[in-house]
Amino acid sequence: MDTHQISKTYNAQEWEDKLYAKWEENGLFQPDTCQSQKRYSNILPPPNANGELHIGHISGYTVMDIFGRFERMKGKKTLLLPGKDHAGIQTQVVFEKKLRAEKNLTRRDLGREKFYDAVYAFCTERANYMRAQEKKIGLSADWSREKFTLDPEVSRRVLETFVQMYKDGIIYRGKRIINWCPRCATALSDIEVIRTETAGKLYFIKYPIKNSGQFVTVATTRPETMLGDTAVAVHPDDTRYTDLIGKTLILPLQNREIPIIADRRIDSTFGTGAVKITPAHDPLDWEIGKDHSLDALQVIDEKASISSLGGMYAGLSVKDARKKILYDLARLGLLEKENDHAINLSQCERCKTTIEPLVSEQWFINVDAPKYSLKKKSIEALRSNAIAFHPENMRDQMIHWLDNLHDWCISRQIWWGHRIPVWYCLAYDKGQCQLKCKDPIVSVSRPSLCPICGSEDLKQDEDTLDTWFSSGQWPYTALGYPESDDSKIFYPTDTMIMGRDLLFFWASRMLMFGLYRTRETPFRHLYFTGLVRDKEGQKMSKSQGNGIDPLAMIEKYGADALRMALVIGGTPGNDIRMYDEKIEAARNFTNKLWNIGRYVNATIIKNQVSEVPANPEPKNPADHWILSRLQEVNGEVTRLLENYQPSLAGEKLRDFTWGEFADWYVEIHKITKNDKVLCYVFEILLKLWHPFMPFVTEAVYQTFHPDAKTFLMIENWPDNLALEINSADANRFQSVIGIIQKIRATRAFYKINPTQQLSLSIKEGVREWTLIRDNNEIFQRLARVSDIHVINLTDPAPEKSLRISFGVLDVYIKLEGVIDFKAEQERLGKEKKEKEKYISSLKTKLENENFIERAKPDIVQAEQMKLEEACKQLSDLEQHIALLR
RNA sequence: GGGUGAUUAGCUCAGUUGGUUAGAGCGUCACAUUGACAUUGUGAAGGUCACUGGUUCGAAUCCAGUAUCACCCACCA
Numbered sequence: 001m002d003t004h005q006i007s008k009t010y011n012a013q014e015w016e017d018k019l020y021a022k023w024e025e026n027g028l029f030q031p032d033t034c035q036s037q038k039r040y041s042n043i044l045p046p047p048n049a050n051g052e053l054h055i056g057h058i059s060g061y062t063v064m065d066i067f068g069r070f071e072r073m074k075g076k077k078t079l080l081l082p083g084k085d086h087a088g089i090q091t092q093v094v095f096e097k098k099l100r101a102e103k104n105l106t107r108r109d110l111g112r113e114k115f116y117d118a119v120y121a122f123c124t125e126r127a128n129y130m131r132a133q134e135k136k137i138g139l140s141a142d143w144s145r146e147k148f149t150l151d152p153e154v155s156r157r158v159l160e161t162f163v164q165m166y167k168d169g170i171i172y173r174g175k176r177i178i179n180w181c182p183r184c185a186t187a188l189s190d191i192e193v194i195r196t197e198t199a200g201k202l203y204f205i206k207y208p209i210k211n212s213g214q215f216v217t218v219a220t221t222r223p224e225t226m227l228g229d230t231a232v233a234v235h236p237d238d239t240r241y242t243d244l245i246g247k248t249l250i251l252p253l254q255n256r257e258i259p260i261i262a263d264r265r266i267d268s269t270f271g272t273g274a275v276k277i278t279p280a281h282d283p284l285d286w287e288i289g290k291d292h293s294l295d296a297l298q299v300i301d302e303k304a305s306i307s308s309l310g311g312m313y314a315g316l317s318v319k320d321a322r323k324k325i326l327y328d329l330a331r332l333g334l335l336e337k338e339n340d341h342a343i344n345l346s347q348c349e350r351c352k353t354t355i356e357p358l359v360s361e362q363w364f365i366n367v368d369a370p371k372y373s374l375k376k377k378s379i380e381a382l383r384s385n386a387i388a389f390h391p392e393n394m395r396d397q398m399i400h401w402l403d404n405l406h407d408w409c410i411s412r413q414i415w416w417g418h419r420i421p422v423w424y425c426l427a428y429d430k431g432q433c434q435l436k437c438k439d440p441i442v443s444v445s446r447p448s449l450c451p452i453c454g455s456e457d458l459k460q461d462e463d464t465l466d467t468w469f470s471s472g473q474w475p476y477t478a479l480g481y482p483e484s485d486d487s488k489i490f491y492p493t494d495t496m497i498m499g500r501d502l503l504f505f506w507a508s509r510m511l512m513f514g515l516y517r518t519r520e521t522p523f524r525h526l527y528f529t530g531l532v533r534d535k536e537g538q539k540m541s542k543s544q545g546n547g548i549d550p551l552a553m554i555e556k557y558g559a560d561a562l563r564m565a566l567v568i569g570g571t572p573g574n575d576i577r578m579y580d581e582k583i584e585a586a587r588n589f590t591n592k593l594w595n596i597g598r599y600v601n602a603t604i605i606k607n608q609v610s611e612v613p614a615n616p617e618p619k620n621p622a623d624h625w626i627l628s629r630l631q632e633v634n635g636e637v638t639r640l641l642e643n644y645q646p647s648l649a650g651e652k653l654r655d656f657t658w659g660e661f662a663d664w665y666v667e668i669h670k671i672t673k674n675d676k677v678l679c680y681v682f683e684i685l686l687k688l689w690h691p692f693m694p695f696v697t698e699a700v701y702q703t704f705h706p707d708a709k710t711f712l713m714i715e716n717w718p719d720n721l722a723l724e725i726n727s728a729d730a731n732r733f734q735s736v737i738g739i740i741q742k743i744r745a746t747r748a749f750y751k752i753n754p755t756q757q758l759s760l761s762i763k764e765g766v767r768e769w770t771l772i773r774d775n776n777e778i779f780q781r782l783a784r785v786s787d788i789h790v791i792n793l794t795d796p797a798p799e800k801s802l803r804i805s806f807g808v809l810d811v812y813i814k815l816e817g818v819i820d821f822k823a824e825q826e827r828l829g830k831e832k833k834e835k836e837k838y839i840s841s842l843k844t845k846l847e848n849e850n851f852i853e854r855a856k857p858d859i860v861q862a863e864q865m866k867l868e869e870a871c872k873q874l875s876d877l878e879q880h881i882a883l884l885r
Numbered sequence: 886g887g888g889u890g891a892u893u894a895g896c897u898c899a900g901u902u903g904g905u906u907a908g909a910g911c912g913u914c915a916c917a918u919u920g921a922c923a924u925u926g927u928g929a930a931g932g933u934c935a936c937u938g939g940u941u942c943g944a945a946u947c948c949a950g951u952a953u954c955a956c957c958c959a960c961c962a
Contacts, residue, residue, distance in 0.1 A: 233962095282960075344959090393889070584911095591924045595921045747927090748927070854942050
């Protein structure tokens with residue numbers, strides 16, 4: 001391809017879709033064509049198929065794709081399996097809103113079946129859109145294997161687990177206090193409830209003691225629940241109340257008799273030390289009620305209004321009832337006082353409605369069942385380091401969470417999701433069956449008959465499963481465990497990458513289910529990304545409008561730039577800030593790479609280099625230097641990627657590519673040509689960059705191989721480069737760079753016109769003096785030196801010259817009449833002081849017997865060398881200062 | 886009430902087995918159009934690594950405590 005056909009700047013728009021389509025057409029995302037025995041497997045987290053991708057998704061995909069492409073290039077049979085989640089409650093909430101806004105209908109207007117179909121269609125549409133977004137970022141996932149959590153095959157396996165767990169006594173049905181969302185009209189697990197500290201009040205209510213004219217005052221933040229009180233509890237050791245234990249109170253407003261009981265769970269320092277007990281509407285009260293055989297009176301119903309048990313308040317909303325109750329209590333003189341009190345308001349995670357704790361019949365997972373303890377097995381696996389965590393500390397957080405895990409409510413009274421695979425025989429209900437077929441029939445598919453009485457009159461449980469019940473099984477359900485070939489090859493998986501907010505919701509569930517169902521941890525490495533925040537560090541949210549639209553950024557800067565901005569400068573588990581300037585800087589780098597490509601391309605054409613050489617054949621010191629650096633960087637980058645540190649790997653690569661290859665080697669190449677080395681290094685760099693920036697690297701690669709049917713994407717990862725490098729030459733060249741930098745700095749310091757040519761002198765025979773002589777042309781071009789004089793070693797230093805020293809080598813710049821020597825003396829004085837300070841610190845260290853004794857010998861030796869060098873430099877400096885006088 | 890993370894240059898952040906005279910990008914300032922790139926190049930300024938102790942020959946790095954910020958968890962009514 002002709003260089004002038006290649007645009008001056010990289011135009012991402014022009015390449016991205018085209019290249020992605022080519023990769024896909026050629027089946028490069030599918031592992032099947034790779035015959036390797038080694039494999040790399042990553043089941044991608046399925047985003048909720050009810051909206052669009054946000055920058056956080058893109059951040060995760062970038063990391064997943066970097067590792068995926070890296071492993072693929074290393075020759076492994078690589079599978080990135082994509083999918084979408086049906087996201088039970090969330091999707092139902094989203095869709096119900098849409099239904100109301102667009103057609104003013106509720107789900108009940110449609111009916112269960114029609115509603116389900118409509119939501120399914122909606123999710124399919126959203127999934128299509130989101131898939132297009134995933135492709136835009138360059139995700140190298142195998143779309144032919146894409147799964148949805150409600151796919152029949154996936155569902156079947158989810159339900160199988162339910163049945164198995166029921167048989168093992170892990171899943172049970174029971175009446176317990178649960179979190180109820182009145183808006184969603186469903187039960188929620190503890191983790192789906194969010195708590196926000198809100199200003200509230202603590203009300204002190206006087207409960208009369210029967211036949212005494214005295215009172216016990218209780219404190220509560222939710223006075224309306226008093227309607228369902230069935231006791232007042234105090235701590236048994238609380239001397240204030242010892243005499244009252246066992247006495248009877250008259251519950252105001254309801255005029256019901258309730259006992260005073262003693263329980264150790266009461267904190268006598270809070271409020272009055274006497275607590276009203278409402279077993280039906282408070283988790284702790286429920287426990288206490290159970291132990292004391294108290295009645296649980298449900299006074300708040302599922303619509304958050306007062307039930308018929310609430311006497312004269314029946315039918316009122318909770319809010320109205322509270323007002324009226326307080327008013328009535330005050331009127332009766334029973335409201336002692338009210339204090340300001342911060343309360344933790346419980347809200348539904350999805351719709352923010354205030355949660356009402358109520359007693360309800362639900363399905364639960366006993367996380368610590370006798371036959372199999374999900375909790376204990378998981379903790380065991382974590383303690384034995386069966387999973388590598390990135391970052392490490394997340395492991396302890398998960399252990400701690402599992403340690404405190406209570407039973408998990410898995411039934412939801414919604415329509416969108418996996419329906420619970422349980423049937424009830426209606427013959428019993430109707431009194432047609434005298435047999436004991438009251439027990440639920442638990443089976444993956446609908447049984448034709450009741451196994452006890454043979455009736456055909458069966459009815460399925462109305463509830464659906466918690467979304468996390470199915471997504472917790474994702475790694476093996478998506479792979480078709482246990483019978484599929486894929487699950488045999490790709491399970492257990494290598495890597496799982498997710499936002500750190502999913503540690504408890506998802507990672508811990510996958511571990512529990514994976515161990516239970518497959519006896520293996522579902523993944524070997526668990527990597528957490530941080531949250532993507534805005535420039536000010538605020539959480540991005542729709543309502544605040546501070547979100548970054550990934551598609552807009554891709555359009556503006558290109559997918560590679562966005563990927564780079566998301567990955568560089570981040571650490572696993574730590575949040576990152578995202579904003580235009582950052583992406584712009586990354587875009588500039590993609591352009592830099594593109595332009596190095598243009599230069600290399602021009603070289604190839606001009607010099608008719610046909611192929612990138614297998615052996616670069618280094619000739620001059622610059623060649624040895626760049627190749628030795630390449631070898632180092634290649635090793636470091638590989639190691640960093642293997643250690644799950646993509647950010648550091650990217651930084652290393654960027655610094656080398658820009659700061660060493662482009663700024664030095666390419667410039668040198670304009671002077672001393674070795675096309676083979678130039679092409680060789682660049683081609684390796686393209687490969688190393690490919691996982692980070694798949695598009696621009698492939699684009700450049702394609703301009704090199706316009707006719708070939710090869711792709712950078714499936715090139716081999718460079719590893720263990722066997723290069724014949726002369727390390728002495730490499731080091732020598734490093735010195736050349738150092739000297740040129742010093743000359744440039746001096747030039748800038750004295751504001752010497754860059755166009756002014758300088759004259760150098762160098763003493764013949766001084767160590768390394770040939771560095772200058774042999775690289776004459778490089779100095780001329782890169783340091784703007786017109787001539788170099790070689791003088792005798794014994795000659796006095798040239799007068800009216802500046803001296804530049806680099807290590808053991810001195811270079812004199814003739815500057816007669818150009819600069820102010822007084823200023824130079826001052827500058828050197830400053831330098832001398834710094835040097836002296838440095839030397840004294842080294843001396844102190846080396847004079848310390850303990851250091852000599854205890855530090856490793858090579859460290860001591862290194863310090864010794866530093867001191868020698870510094871002393872030499874200091875004495876030279878002093879000589880030079882004297883010369884200037 | 887418990888737990889986690891953060892605190893390093895004006896800003897955003899690196900710094901993984903403790904051994905550099907503490908780094909990068911952006912921004913700032915000065916200069917520059919040399920065969921790719923102004924989405925560029927060259928150079929400079931800028932930091933007692935939050936604080937206080939401890940361990941160590943040696944601490945930004947390990948330990949303890951303190952402060953500030955952020956997040957997570959928890960049945961204190």
